[in-house]
Amino acid sequence: MITQENTAIIIPARLQASRLPNKPLLEIHGKPMIQHVWEKAVLSQLGEVLVATDSQDIKNLIEGLGGNACMTSAKHTSGTDRIYEALNKFDLDQRIEFIINLQGDLPTINSEALSNVLSLIEEEGSEMGTLASVFKDKSEIKKNQVVKVFCDYKENVNSTLALNFIRKNDNYDENKLYHHIGIYSFRRETLKKFVTLSQTERENNEKLEQLRALDNNIKIKVGLIDFLPLGVDTPDDLEEIKNRLEQLRALDNNIKINVALAESSPIGVDTKEDYLALKKIMEYKS
Numbered sequence: 001m002i003t004q005e006n007t008a009i010i011i012p013a014r015l016q017a018s019r020l021p022n023k024p025l026l027e028i029h030g031k032p033m034i035q036h037v038w039e040k041a042v043l044s045q046l047g048e049v050l051v052a053t054d055s056q057d058i059k060n061l062i063e064g065l066g067g068n069a070c071m072t073s074a075k076h077t078s079g080t081d082r083i084y085e086a087l088n089k090f091d092l093d094q095r096i097e098f099i100i101n102l103q104g105d106l107p108t109i110n111s112e113a114l115s116n117v118l119s120l121i122e123e124e125g126s127e128m129g130t131l132a133s134v135f136k137d138k139s140e141i142k143k144n145q146v147v148k149v150f151c152d153y154k155e156n157v158n159s160t161l162a163l164n165f166i167r168k169n170d171n172y173d174e175n176k177l178y179h180h181i182g183i184y185s186f187r188r189e190t191l192k193k194f195v196t197l198s199q200t201e202r203e204n205n206e207k208l209e210q211l212r213a214l215d216n217n218i219k220i221k222v223g224l225i226d227f228l229p230l231g232v233d234t235p236d237d238l239e240e241i242k243n244r245l246e247q248l249r250a251l252d253n254n255i256k257i258n259v260a261l262a263e264s265s266p267i268g269v270d271t272k273e274d275y276l277a278l279k280k281i282m283e284y285k286s
Contacts, residue, residue: 001122002097002098002118002119002121002122003047004045004046004047005047005095006047006095006096006097006098007046007047007048007096007097007098007099007100007118008047008048008049008050008087008090008091008096008098008099008100009041009044009046009047009048009049009050009099009100009102009114010049010050010051010052010083010086010087010099010100010101010102011034011037011038011041011049011050011051011052011102011103011104012052012053012072012079012080012082012083012086012101012103012104013034013051013052013053013055013058013104014053014054014055014074014076014079014082014104015053015054015055015057015058020234020237020238023104023105024053024055024058024104024105025055025057025058025061026238028107028238028241028242028245029242029245032061033104033105033107034051034058034061034062034104035061035062035065036107036245037102037103037104037105037106037107037109038051038062038065038067040107040109040110040111040114041102041109041114042067043111044111044114044115045111046100046111046114046115046118047096047098047100048068048090048096049067049068050068050069050070050086050087050090051067051068051069051070051104052069052070052072052082052083052085052086053069053070053071053072054071054072054073054074054076054082056071059071068090070085070086070089070090072085072086072089073085077199077209078209079101079103079209080101080184080186080191080194080195080209081195083099083101083191084191084192084194084195087099087188087191094188096188097187097188098118098121098122098185098186098187098188099185099186099187099188099191100114100117100118100183100184100185101183101184101185101186102114102183103182103183103231105231106182106183106229106230106231107230107241107245108229108230108241108245109183109229110227110229112225112227113131113181113183113225113227113229114183116131116223116225117129117130117131117183117184117185117223118185119223120159120185120221120222120223121185121186121187121221126187126219126221127186127187127190127218127219127220128184128185128186128187128190128194128213128218128219128220128221129184129185129186129220129221129222129223130149130162130180130181130182130183130184130185130210130220130221130222130223131180131181131183131222131223131224131225132149132151132178132179132180132181132222132223132224132225133178133179133181133224133225133226133227133228134178134179134224134226135177135178135179136228138174140179141169141174141177142169144167144168145167146167146179147165147166147167147179147180147182147208148165148166148167148169148172148177148178148179148180149162149164149165149177149178149179149180149222150162150163150164150165150166150172150176150177150178151163151176151178151222152176153224158223158224158225159221159222159223159224160221160222161219161220161221161222162210162214162219162220162221162222164214165180165206165208165210165211165214166206167206167208178222178224179228181225181228181229182231184210190218193216193218194212194213194218197212197216199212200212200215200216202215203215
């Protein structure tokens with residue numbers, strides 16, 4: 001049985017990232033990104049919250065907020081390997097039986113999603129869980145940076161087993177591809193087994209650690225949710241997150257946002273191409 005006492009949310013936070021250096025400490029509306037994620041985890045009240053990091057700055061930040069943080073090796077090749085080291089350092093009496101691996105770059109995660117992924121491993125015999133959502137924009141399927149999970153949901157059923165995880169879609173039925181959300185739940189014995197396994201060829205080629213589980217016959221249950229938490233990998237992602245959180249902050253404080261339906265869509269300027277297109281239109285109108 002899952003309880004607050006036997007559950008932990010562990011957030012891996014590596015300081016160095018190739019596409020967005022110092023990512024966990026980048027500020028979003030006056031708070032570092034990792035603080036947003038940590039606060040959402042604490043707010044869920046599902047269990048202990050621990051940040052597993054290789055940065056003393058991140059450790060100091062979380063501890064300064066009154067939270068728990070643990071220094072881990074800088075040599076880990078995946079977030080799951082990192083959280084297992086932190087779990088063993090933090091939980092010396094091994095009372096934690098259920099673990100959520102919450103990525104440190106998901107500042108828009110919510111309690112409902114965390115509860116959902118945790119529920120996937122409650123049934124006896126379950127091993128590992130993750131989340132997915134329906135593609136609202138089918139063009140996203142063609143983007144290799146967007147991770148897809150291939151699975152076959154039955155009617156009126158919101159969880160099923162993952163059949164595969166891919167980046168590039170060569171021959172899969174698009175109706176059975178879903179937008180993968182990179183948070184995981186583990187039973188402790190499954191997490192222990194996972195980190196003892198060698199990286200597989202597919203894991204290395206695709207840079208997807210969940211393939212290590214599938215390649216070793218660890219079953220991953222996928223919960224389907226209607227909310228897509230935005231992750232941060234690039235500067236553009238960061239700007240989109242800032243806009244999303246600004247809107248959510250207003251709603252969370254009971255500020256009503258009136259939405260009017262316009263007959264046309266104004267052109268925004270985000271890129272040089274946008275600027276040139278708008279300039280051309282304005283010259284034509286004048």
